[in-house]
Amino acid sequence: MAITSGAGNNVIVAMNPALLTQGVSQTQLSGAGVTGGTIVISASSNANLYAILMNNLRNLHDKAEFHH
Numbered sequence: 001m002a003i004t005s006g007a008g009n010n011v012i013v014a015m016n017p018a019l020l021t022q023g024v025s026q027t028q029l030s031g032a033g034v035t036g037g038t039i040v041i042s043a044s045s046n047a048n049l050y051a052i053l054m055n056n057l058r059n060l061h062d063k064a065e066f067h068h
Contacts, residue, residue, distance in 0.1 A: 019056060019060060020053055020056050020057065021052075021053070021056070022056055023052050023055075023056065024049060024052055024053070028048070028049060029049075032046045032049060033045060033046055041053060
């Protein structure tokens with residue numbers, strides 16, 4: 001299966017959330033912007049949290065393969 005931009009794809013991944021959210025404080029989550037009642041984390045929404053999560057994903061290279 002090829003995943004390309006614009007294609008609708010669903011992926012299920014088993015991941016330890018503690019590894020993904022390492023370095024994210026309760027204060028940061030409490031202060032995150034909310035869109036429609038949901039905390040959206042992307043490059044343009046809550047970008048500070050996005051940067052932490054992306055860095056954590058990249059640091060999991062010995063446990064998972066990640067392509068951005």
